[in-house]
Every structure is written in C-alpha cells, then in structure tokens.
Amino acid sequence: MAMAAAMDPGEQHTRFIEWAQSNGVEINGIAPAQFKDRGMGIVAATDIKQGDRIVHVRNTSLITVAHQGIQTLKFPTKTSIHARLAAYLALQYAKDDCQHRPWQDVWPSQDEFKDILPLHWSKQLQDLLPHAATGNESLIARCALTSDTRDGNLLTQCTQRSNLERDHLSIHAIRPSISRDLFTYVWLIVNTRTFYWEYPDLPNAHPRLPKKRLQLTADDCYAMCPFMDYFNHSDKGCDPKADAKGYSVTADRTYKAGEEVYVSYGSHTNDFLLVEYGFILDTNGCDSLPLDHLILSQLSSEQVQVLKEDGFYKSYTLSPTSPTICHRTQAVVRLLTLPSRRYTAFVSGTDEGAGDQGKVNEYVIALLVKYERQIMEIMDEVEGLRTGADVTTGQHNTLLRRWKQVQAIVKTGINVLSS
Numbered sequence: 001m002a003m004a005a006a007m008d009p010g011e012q013h014t015r016f017i018e019w020a021q022s023n024g025v026e027i028n029g030i031a032p033a034q035f036k037d038r039g040m041g042i043v044a045a046t047d048i049k050q051g052d053r054i055v056h057v058r059n060t061s062l063i064t065v066a067h068q069g070i071q072t073l074k075f076p077t078k079t080s081i082h083a084r085l086a087a088y089l090a091l092q093y094a095k096d097d098c099q100h101r102p103w104q105d106v107w108p109s110q111d112e113f114k115d116i117l118p119l120h121w122s123k124q125l126q127d128l129l130p131h132a133a134t135g136n137e138s139l140i141a142r143c144a145l146t147s148d149t150r151d152g153n154l155l156t157q158c159t160q161r162s163n164l165e166r167d168h169l170s171i172h173a174i175r176p177s178i179s180r181d182l183f184t185y186v187w188l189i190v191n192t193r194t195f196y197w198e199y200p201d202l203p204n205a206h207p208r209l210p211k212k213r214l215q216l217t218a219d220d221c222y223a224m225c226p227f228m229d230y231f232n233h234s235d236k237g238c239d240p241k242a243d244a245k246g247y248s249v250t251a252d253r254t255y256k257a258g259e260e261v262y263v264s265y266g267s268h269t270n271d272f273l274l275v276e277y278g279f280i281l282d283t284n285g286c287d288s289l290p291l292d293h294l295i296l297s298q299l300s301s302e303q304v305q306v307l308k309e310d311g312f313y314k315s316y317t318l319s320p321t322s323p324t325i326c327h328r329t330q331a332v333v334r335l336l337t338l339p340s341r342r343y344t345a346f347v348s349g350t351d352e353g354a355g356d357q358g359k360v361n362e363y364v365i366a367l368l369v370k371y372e373r374q375i376m377e378i379m380d381e382v383e384g385l386r387t388g389a390d391v392t393t394g395q396h397n398t399l400l401r402r403w404k405q406v407q408a409i410v411k412t413g414i415n416v417l418s419s
C-alpha cells in the first residue's frame with residue numbers, strides 16, 4: 001500500500017479542525033494533509049480498522065437550503081438550490097462576522113480553480129477537450145436552447161456553463177452587489193464540495209424541505225459538509241452515508257498510518273471528473289467514452305424517431321472493460337446495419353442477437369478506426385501547444401493525459417471487438 005506524499009497543512013487547517021470539532025464534527029484517527037498535486041486530502045493519523053467510523057458530521061452542521069441563514073434570504077421560488085447556496089456563501093464571504101470563516105479559509109483559491117477547472121480554460125484549450133467534456137461554443141449555444149441535449153454526459157461542460165449563467169442571472173437580479181467573479185468562485189465551491197442529502201432529518205411535509213419529499217430531484221439534494229469535503233475521490237474509496245443524525249464515513253478497509261483515505265464521489269468517468277472537479281484519475285474502473293458524436297450523424301430522421309420511441313436514442317458508450325459496447329450501442333448499430341425485424345427482435349428481447357454480433361462489431365470497429373485517426377491529429381495539436389499565460393503546464397499535461405487515455409480505450413475497443 002503506497003504511503004501518501006503528504007505535507008503539513010499549516011495553521012489555518014489547525015484552526016479549522018478546532019472550529020469543526022466545536023461545531024458538531026467528530027474526527028477519529030484521520031487528519032487533513034496537503035498534497036503536491038491535489039490540494040488537501042485526508043490521511044490516516046493512526047492505523048485504522050475496516051468498519052471504524054472515521055468522521056461524523058452532525059445534521060445541524062450541514063449547510064443545506066433548510067439552514068436558517070439561507071431561509072432568511074427569502075429567494076424567489078424558481079431560484080435553484082445551487083444558486084441559493086452560492087449566494088449565501090457569497091454574502092457571508094466578506095462579512096466581518098462570517099459564520100464559517102475558518103472553513104472558508106481552507107477552501108482552494110480562485111487561482112487554483114482557474115488552473116484546474118476547464119470552465120476557466122482558454123477557448124483554445126476548451127476546443128481541444130474530448131467530446132464528452134466539450135466546451136465547444138456551438139454546442140454551448142445549442143445546449144442553452146434545447147432541453148433534450150442536456151441529458152447524458154456528452155455536453156457536460158456546456159450544461160455546467162449554462163447552469164452557472166442561469167444561476168448568476170437569477171441572483172444578480174436580487175443581489176446585484178455580488179460580483180460575477182465572486183459568484184462564479186462560490187458556485188464552483190458548491191459544485192466541487194457538496195454531498196447528496198435527502199433531508200432524512202425533516203418530516204415529509206416540513207416547510208423547510210425544498211419541495212415535497214416525493215418530488216425531490218438530485219438538484220434539490222445539495223448539502224455542504226464542512227470537513228467531509230477534505231476527502232479526495234477514488235473509484236474505490238469509502239462510501240459516505242447519510243441518516244437523520246448526519247453524514248458519516250466508515251473505513252472501507254484497513255489503513256496504515258500515513259496512507260491517504262479517499263471517498264467515492266460516485267461512478268464517474270474521467271471526462272466528468274475533469275469538467276466538474278478539475279482532475280482525472282490514472283486508474284478509473286468507471287471510465288468510458290461516449291460514442292454519440294460518431295453515431296448520431298449516421299442516423300436518418302426516421303431512425304431517430306424509432307430510437308426515441310423505443311427509448312434507445314443517445315448515450316452510446318465504449319468501455320475499457322467488458323462489455324466493450326453498451327446495450328444501447330448494440331441496439332442502434334443493429335438499426336443501422338440490419339433489417340428492421342432483426343433490430344426489433346433485439347430490442348424487444350426475443351433474440352439476444354448473437355448471430356448478428358459479427359456484423360455489429362465490424363461496423364463499430366470501422367467507426368473506431370476513423371476516430372483513432374482523428375485522435376492522433378488532436379494529440380498532435382495538443383502536443384504542439386505552447387505553454388504560457390493561456391495554457392499552463394498543468395492544463396497541458398492534464399489534457400494530454402486524457403487524450404492518451406481516450407486513445408488507449410479506443411485501441412482496446414478495436415482489439416476486443418476484432419478478436
């Protein structure tokens with residue numbers, strides 16, 4: 001087990017820990033530490049056994065829209081939960097009596113965000129992001145206009161940008177004193193540091209629930225969790241758990257003192273992690289690539305209609321592990337390459353379609369071979385970028401690493417489908 005290359009975090013973190021402990025956070029056997037390439041994280045301060053509860057944040061210490069300080073701001077009903085939290089943090093930010101200054105003091109800086117988050121990258125770099133993370137302007141414009149392009153992760157950055165825009169406009173209308181820069185910063189703090197919280201501490205019809213419980217969507221369930229937000233992400237980390245008393249993390253395995261302890265933020269691809277959190281993992285069991293940009297242009301409008309009716313339109317993926325192509329891709333490629341009755345038999349489940357697999361694979365391999373050539377051209381372009389004010393070394397390295405991963409997944413796909 002590799003020991004984490006951690007550094008002493010410094011005084012403001014000691015102050016924050018004291019503040020957190022006096023505000024309902026129990027910390028057992030772990031401590032924050034500074035890392036070279038990922039800001040702060042959590043390390044085991046002693047040996048930890050599997051099943052040990054290493055942190056608990058009391059429900060009353062969470063910052064949700066049920067929080068008194070947010071309720072008193074009386075936002076118009078349509079204001080998103082993300083916007084409310086960001087506006088609250090922005091209004092607290094410069095106050096002399098800021099309620100959570102020690103927490104705020106340990107957040108990453110605006111400059112760190114500018115370096116790692118593609119939202120802040122130059123247009124030149126955004127245009128070179130992989131399709132799943134695209135920041136291409138024409139896609140952003142389309143995304144703002146049509147709701148059906150918002151699903152899936154294909155337009156992740158486009159969705160993020162239009163949500164930020166929407167939230168900024170709604171807050172600017174009622175709190176014009178909050179600058180765009182500060183709003184963007186705290187909005188990204190919310191984006192990178194929230195946990196899923198269904199208000200298990202509130203009864204079903206409580207007036208402080210954002211909606212009736214049965215109508216809650218993921219966008220209503222944001223909770224900021226001071227201290228828990230020190231944990232970095234791994235695809236195999238501990239799984240944070242919520243109940244009426246609050247949020248806790250239990251060790252998923254044994255840890256030696258000094259080892260980094262991760263939590264899992266969810267089953268996210270590297271393109272999603274890059275856009276939403278500003279990093280990619282070297283090893284990610286949840287990684288995959290979308291194939292929509294290769295497949296959608298091959299469909300006639302009649303085929304689009306059929307796929308929409310059958311629930312198989314969009315979200316086609318290629319995975320580095322088995323199954324290499326997802327069921328949706330199997331379906332759409334059958335529609336593209338076989339008589340319609342063979343497609344119907346497959347999507348209705350009357351035929352698993354093994355007899356047609358060779359033809360399906362052949363079609364996908366041809367798409368991937370073409371994509372592989374495009375990837376090589378893009379990688380040449382990325383390699384040729386000059387680092388400087390518009391392209392930092394960190395941004396350049398991240399982008400190139402991601403394209404190498406994309407290339408490897410496509411190569412694996414071609415090999416597996418050919419064998």
Ligand SMILES: C[S@@+](CC[C@H](N)C(=O)[O-])C[C@H]1O[C@@H](n2cnc3c(N)ncnc32)[C@H](O)[C@@H]1O
Pocket residue numbers: 037038039040041106107108116192193229230231232233234276277278279280281
């Ligand atoms: C919830 S915070 C975790 C604490 C954060 N590292 C800090 O300095 O405060 C999420 C952010 O941590 C960083 N992060 C999390 N997991 C990471 C990882 N495995 N590798 C690199 N950066 C990571 C990203 O910048 C992400 O936006």
